[in-house]
Amino acid sequence: MFRDTDRLAYYVMILPGLVLLIAFTFVPLVYSVIAFQKFNPALGIQGSPWVGLDNILYMFSLRDARQVFTNTVFIATMKMIFVLITAVAFALLLNEVRFLRIRRSIQTMVYLPHFLSWVILAGILRTILARDGMMNDFLGIFGIGPVYFLGQPNIFPWVIIFSDVWKEFGFEAIVYLAALTAIDPTLYEVAELDGANRFQKMRFISIPGIAPVIVLVACLSIGNVLNAGFDQIFNLYSPIVYSTGDIIDTYVYRIGLIQGQYSLGTAVGLFKTVVALLLIGVSYWAAGRWANYRIF
């Protein structure tokens, strides 16, 4: 049914990814039915007794479930906002740098952390943020601290948010830098003839130029509001910051895999999936509405 062989080649290329997606995302979704069972591995899915909505209702009665839900939304939203602001600001500033060589090397340096795993970065962060670490030494100069960054519930989420911003903003800035190069250079030339200074050019040409991309990225990221970053938090948290740092994914991991409450763990995970599905719908609609973005 393919109109040309080129197309066939694309479909073949997409195939491995598609197989993995089906195997690890869609097939497990079918097994989510254990959220409605008192699951017993020895009895399997067919044999385990059905308990209706018991697990779901129990989940909603848990103080923990509400807590991890709010934590997740707070941490994820803050991450999105700050990554976006930082990335846009960085892209605009970098765009003003004249020397291509310097621009390239700065860009490479800031997006490097994106490629490091949180397991490694968490180890580095723990050292930097320790009582006798670099950060507290620095704050000590101003007579602040020592601050217990990873052990104080009111500070911990901000450590998570800002370390994620540091890791990701450089990579996200690539999109905006690309958008900036797409702006017609004659606009800048005309503005210069009219006597506009750098800030005015930025204010009236660069920002409006990349605004559609900013809106698009913001809209699409709504679908990620329940992904607060398992790897990062898992490697940095401890029981003392559960109240503000425990998120849905770490909670499901502990309840389901460590403590063997498969059904409850799955119920929480399923809840996340359902809400995420709604959010993705919203984000797709929003992206179409404000950024004229369509897939189909």
Next chain:
Amino acid sequence: MIRRALLTPVLLVTLLAVVLSACAGPAQPAQAPAAEQAAQPAATAVPADVLAAQPWRQTDAYSPLPERASLVLVKGGQENASLMPEGESIEDNRALQYIEDTLNVDVTFAWVVPSDSYSDKLNLSIASGDIPDVMTVDAIQMQQLTEAGAIEDLTPYVEKYANADILANWEQTGGVALQAATIDGKIMGIPNVQPQADAPIMVWVRQDWLDKLGLAAPETVDDVEAIAKAFIEQDPDGNGAADTIGLTGTTNPVQVPSNLHGFDAIFNAYGAFPELFYRNADGEIVYGSIQPETKEALTRLAAMYQAGIIDPEFATKDGDKANEIVVGGRGGIMMGPWWISWWPLADSVNNDPNADWQPFMIKDKNGNYTFGMGDYTYSFVVVKKGYPHPEIALKILNVQNDLSYGLNDAPQYYPNFNEIWTLLFPIPFLIEQPYVVERMATEYQEALDGTRDPEAFSEAMKLEYGQIQSDIAAPRSDSSNWATRMARLDAAKLLAGGYDEVRTDPVASRVFSTDPTWPALQKLEEETFLQIITGAKSIDDFDAFVEEWNNSGGAALLEKMNQ
């Protein structure tokens, strides 16, 4: 490292006597007579003349199966594979060969995985209906398998086929071990027995630092606090920097047993037994973490944290981070069980031969030693429903226990047996004496005093006794000799001196471990305790915690247990 410390061959002479007396019973008529076995030499591994010469081989506990049978097993634990002798492997080694020949079975392994993924892998096998013939499970899995009717009822086999040693070890738990394996009146699994010495938490202190500052050995919580304060303020390592940590800790202030850097001993000294469901004076099961004594202990710990006695960052440290403090010479006090001289303290001695760590026990407010104790049993061997010879599991465990003691005509003794026994044995599972550590300490001391003949020790004990003697002759010249002496003799002797136990109730574990409310309760407790100690919450919040614990399902759990 931990396993190595726990697995302990015991005195040969005593046990040989027990085994021989067990072998004195008449051979079971059901067993194949020697003549019949001789008629089909290919089918049996033990020749008729050997069977005749060694009557124990025909007792219930050791008799070979009438026909060669296959046995499919699974195994968690492949970490030390490089330590196996040349040419031996998990699937093929002399110990396994001996067991196969003695009992007339062919062992194969469906899979072998690292020990920390064993439970997940087994759940996967169970869920996919691919159950091995014999397997080691935890209490939850045993419950689930029983509900599914997937495992054999072992009630008719346990008393008949377990050897006298194993029966005696269970007996020493006061019947608790078999009770834990009983579901609805049926024994569904073969319970292990955990050496009890791992529960009491001692205070290990650097004697060289005490001497330098002219301090006396600690006896109470007050003493420990005073010593910690002196270590922090008076620069015991003499490096001129205020870099010494008082008391180390981790994200687990309480955990029974074997809590390295745990505050359990401080709780126990206040008569508090957090994380244990035990019977109070009225015979009612209560939960230690919500008792007023626990509040008192938390108040004290919060005050110590406030005063800087406890590591300010303990609440986010794991065991490795806390170990770095004592190994690196930045701390002179470590709380932990009897065996921590092997790890991590041996590394401290390696770094600094002057580090003279000594174990002490803390008295409670009545001047007694009292410790909170966990379960005797935490894992079980079960047999798949329909396997034709369920008794083979018990027979294998009999032979394994004997081999670990160096009994029978065990073919060869492996010099590094303690490190590789989980690889050698088809079922990595031993049923030990609950108080074996204390008993060995007494025997080593008797040998040193000249009232016991060390030549009669088992090979493993001889080795350790040699290490103890070497370290007495030249203290801390070899960290591994030193570690053995401290653990096996000095620390274990303190335990052998006696202490009171407050023990978790065997009924309790099964109730809470399968209850859906438990994870939330546990999270609430972990979080609250750490927040109270670090001052993020005030001690008055303890009462709110108790109320919330009760309302979130805790009260219902206790009611279920007391029925």
